[in-house]
Amino acid sequence: MNPIQELLITELKKAAINPDEETGAKLFDFIDRLLEGNQTTNLTAITDYQEALFKHIYDALMIVKRPEYFQAERILDIGSGAGIPGIPLAICTPDKRIISLDSVQKKIKFQAQTCRALNILNVRPVWARAEDFIKDGEQREQFDLVLARAVAPLNVLVELTVPFLKLQGYALLYKGRDYQQELQAAQKAITIVGGRVSETITTELPLNYGTRTLIVIQKVQLTPGKYPRKAGVPQKNPL
DSSP: OOHHHHHHHHHHHHTTOOOOHHHHHHHHHHHHHHHHHTTTSOOOSOOOHHHHIIIIIIHHHTTTTSHHHHTOSEEEEETOTTTTTHHHHHHHOTTSEEEEEESOHHHHHHHHHHHHHTTOOSEEEEESOHHHHTTSTTTTTOEEEEEEESOSOHHHHHHHHGGGEEEEEEEEEEEOSOOHHHHHHTHHHHHHTTEEEEEEEEEEOGGGOOEEEEEEEEEOSOOOTTOSOSTTHHHHSOO
16 A cells, blocks of 8 residues: 555544455555546546545545435435446445446446456446436336435436435435535425435545535425426526
């Protein structure tokens, strides 16, 4: 383990996250593959190794101690890009079943290749938009937990995430420091799709890597069947 990797493990332990040696090695292998693949395919804007460890691994793993995550069995990661947060979470919690959804085929191809190479068996990468994937009758209101990180404004995001949740399920939505205006603008949309804001948690990433806010939305009513609307409409005409 090199000094940068040791630094990540030290900071994770401070947050009560203690990956064993095999888990740590898989996390580092994932970042190695991500940065290598990024040289030929646009997978991430982050090219610095240490920054990638903290903004992709540390940031993703901050939810593993949350009760919403601990209690969830079926998890959906929407707009997962190169597999974040879904793949790091799957590496650290092999008992969880995660569907990793993205609309960009080359990113899903990277995820699938990485999962095969690292023998990650509890992630299913899926190439689809959320608005289309939910039309599969086995997906609507079938998930305990839905995750989304840097996908869309909140009033769009809730229409894409909450319909997948079971009643009393949770959406954990990753945002930055300036989330208040987004949250205020999304109140109507949250209510329409059957959700309510349960909690907001703001934390600082180590080494001045930025501020993260986790918006926790609980599903308290069934979502009307017309939501989400067809692909592209939520972005063009938010609720």
